[in-house]
Amino acid sequence: MTIANLGAIIRSASGLGVDAVLLTPKCVDPWYRRSARVSMGTVFDLPWVRMQSWPEDLQTLKNHGYEMLAMELTDDAIPLNEVEIKAGQKVAMILGNEGRGVTDEALAAVDRTVIIPMHRDVDSLNVGAASAIAFWHLCSAPR
Template identity: 85%
Template sequence: MGEILNPERILHVEDLQDSRLDEYLRLSEAHLRMRTDVENGLYIAESTKVVQRAINAGHVPRSFLLAEKHLGQLTEEFNRFPTAPIFVGDDRQLEDLVGFHLHRGAMAAMNRPEPLDLNNVLENSSRIAILEDIADHTNLGAIIRSASGLGIDAVLLTPKCVDPWYRRSARVSMGTVFDLPWVRLESWPDDMAKLKDHGYELLAMELTDDAVALNEVQINPGQKIAMILGNEGRGVTQEALDTVDRTVIIPMHREVDSLNVGAASAIAFWHLCSAPR
């Protein structure tokens, strides 16, 4: 604990206008953070577990922000990055700064790693999830957690999909977003041609006249599959449906039309990943 308590490392929050704290301002305003965070090459990891998982994945913190009572939870991380300042404040100060009650231990401003190469990801995968314009950060985090836990190799995001490294998405994913490869596509749906070039069969989960039940989809060993999951409101766009090989549905009972995209994704991923590869 000696190094952690070094007064040169621990900086007590006194002035909320301190420019060194700018990266933590207005964290509750997602529509502002999505653009500025990406432009500034950073994201905010929220909760001690998420901070630890991000660092263990090789991501580098710029600074830490936490209540003093949580200092002991990140001893190892502080020591691994001795030049990253540690900002400490009381609960009221931190809430005034970030815009909500910080009750999950700690935060860290992290450097965004360089994006992965799409062709390399496609070459080294066989089960891909494509998330088309997912708008809710909680849904995105839940989908990524299911994808990681059930064996999806990588996730592709369309240009309008929300940021998987936004603090709420990362927190709901339990930090699995740092371990699961993902790539943001540049042109949609044109980029689907690249998946076909790599030998993927393209499926879309959408209620159409010719949709087949998911449990009737046979997957052969060595087959490469990509599944498109659409926006929470409108589903998969017609432009994407015009390009896929098949549409699939989860058979429902009691006149229930469909499941939330997070729940549907877990069922789809289990089916895709339980088949021999």
């Protein structure tokens, strides 16, 4: 993930009500100057944690009751707008690298893959833009 994309994701996460951001061990540093600037400083307010063991830490989240979603173009992916979140339900969304996407190991661990339905033969959005749409949908559900 690029530094600018991570900054945009953190900014959207903070502004749209995400509780925390989890980073993989190889993810860029959110405190890099450009990332912090693109995040409009929200990287200093929004809780984030760098996971130690990827993708094994996904099982820890599942053990704590999180439904694991991944935003990825797969044959069995469902449209994001069909995901219904119930009050009290805990959800974690995995976003992949802009070029490589979500890893096969992470896809094997998730409960569902989701997509944002696109028009005019456009496959997908930039990960920063897609994250904002996903965060809005997931965080607008009753908590």
